[in-house]
Amino acid sequence: MIFWFPVFEIGYSDLPRGKQAGRAFAQMGTEVGMKYLLALVALMLAVSPALAKRKPCEELKAEIEAKVRNNGVKHFTLTIVPNAQVKDQQVVGSCDGGTKKITYESGASAAAK
DSSP: OEEEOSSOEEEGGGSOOTTHHHHHHHHHOHHHHHHHHHHHHHHHHHHGGGGOOOOOHHHHHHHHHHHHHHTTOOSEEEEEEEGGGOSSSEEEEEEGGGTEEEEEEESHHHHHO
């Protein structure tokens, strides 16, 4: 089995195992060690979005509401809507892992609803 990385190719049988791993990596030299380090960093960057924390909708809505009020807007409505129900509203946020959107409506008519 061959593992392919953009930087280098290694076979599974080429990987050091057990107590020999430390000595083997030390003997490989800087060049090969850097390739393993680059592969590890690339793997960590690829996995990091999957580990990102999902923000609850109510928490994000409260943050957006505070920002809008700090900008001097008095009459507005923020609504949490499933993605399928978003039509021509202005989307100001995405929450619950992208399954819902927070929409913004401004004006006195929005506050009256």
